[in-house]
Amino acid sequence: xxxxxxxxxxxxxxxxxxxxxxxxxxxxxxxxxxxxxxxxxxxxxxxxxxxxxxxxxxxxxxxxxxxxxxxxxxxxxxxxxxxxxxxxxxxxxxxxxxxxxxxxxxxxxxxxxxxxxxxxx
Amino acid sequence: xxxxxxxxxxxxxxxxxxxxxxxxxxxxxxxxxxxxxxxxxxxxxxxxxxxxxxxxxxxxxxxxxxxxxxxxxxxxxxxxxxxxxxxxxxxxxxxxxxxxxxxxxxxxxx
Numbered sequence: 001x002x003x004x005x006x007x008x009x010x011x012x013x014x015x016x017x018x019x020x021x022x023x024x025x026x027x028x029x030x031x032x033x034x035x036x037x038x039x040x041x042x043x044x045x046x047x048x049x050x051x052x053x054x055x056x057x058x059x060x061x062x063x064x065x066x067x068x069x070x071x072x073x074x075x076x077x078x079x080x081x082x083x084x085x086x087x088x089x090x091x092x093x094x095x096x097x098x099x100x101x102x103x104x105x106x107x108x109x110x111x112x113x114x115x116x117x118x119x120x121x
Numbered sequence: 122x123x124x125x126x127x128x129x130x131x132x133x134x135x136x137x138x139x140x141x142x143x144x145x146x147x148x149x150x151x152x153x154x155x156x157x158x159x160x161x162x163x164x165x166x167x168x169x170x171x172x173x174x175x176x177x178x179x180x181x182x183x184x185x186x187x188x189x190x191x192x193x194x195x196x197x198x199x200x201x202x203x204x205x206x207x208x209x210x211x212x213x214x215x216x217x218x219x220x221x222x223x224x225x226x227x228x229x230x231x
Contacts, residue, residue, distance in 0.1 A: 036220075038220075045123055045222055045223070045225040046158075046166065046209055046211075046222040046225070048219055048220035048221070048222065050219075051220075059218060059219055060219070061217075061219050062217060062218075062219065095165055095166070100171075104213075105153065105213035105220075107154070107156045107168065107171050107172075107211070108156075108158075108166075108168070108211075108220075109171075110167075110168075111165040111166055111167070112165065113164075113165050114165050
């Protein structure tokens with residue numbers, strides 16, 4: 001049974017870089033799926049951030065692309081998100097999820113439990 | 122402003138049938154599958170419907186999905202109190218080369 005767990009600082013200062021890691025268990029990250037990041041501001045809807053394949057191929061939300069870096073570490077069976085120059089608008093619950101398939105347009109399932117990141121000085 | 126449009130709220134009484142709509146465009150719903158996620162309070166989204174109308178194992182057949190043109194719908198029959206949640210539609214958008222979500226519909230069971 002595949003499980004995903006997000007981890008990282010819960011508080012980030014404005015203008016700094018948000019860094020999160022998603023640890024995958026029960027499934028090899030190299031097995032041929034895309035892996036994604038989605039966020040949800042408090043009380044608001046879902047926003048896709050980007051997705052990565054084990055080879056390093058990525059897709060990004062064009063509205064965030066210049067600030068987003070997604071990477072994968074197959075040796076640790078995990079993938080990561082970096083979001084630079086954060087502002088209060090980046091305060092959200094950040095979820096990682098597996099794509100059900102080898103294409104970025106394959107749907108997300110399952111999701112991690114999510115981690116709240118607050119941007120504040 | 123979400124790319125996919127959903128009503129912000131819906132409601133029904135136990136046993137009723139409710140539907141939630143999701144409107145998009147030719148680059149997303151019109152040319153790709155639609156997915157539905159259920160988000161219970163304080164939890165992560167859970168896959169409810171995939172590929173327009175398919176239910177994952179474990180999802181009751183009270184939940185059904187449909188798609189026509191650039192719109193999709195989620196129907197919940199025999200409404201139960203535990204169905205009270207936020208529901209999101211999602212689709213891949215060919216023009217954006219990325220995923221788009223609806224703004225979510227909060228379902229209240231009266």
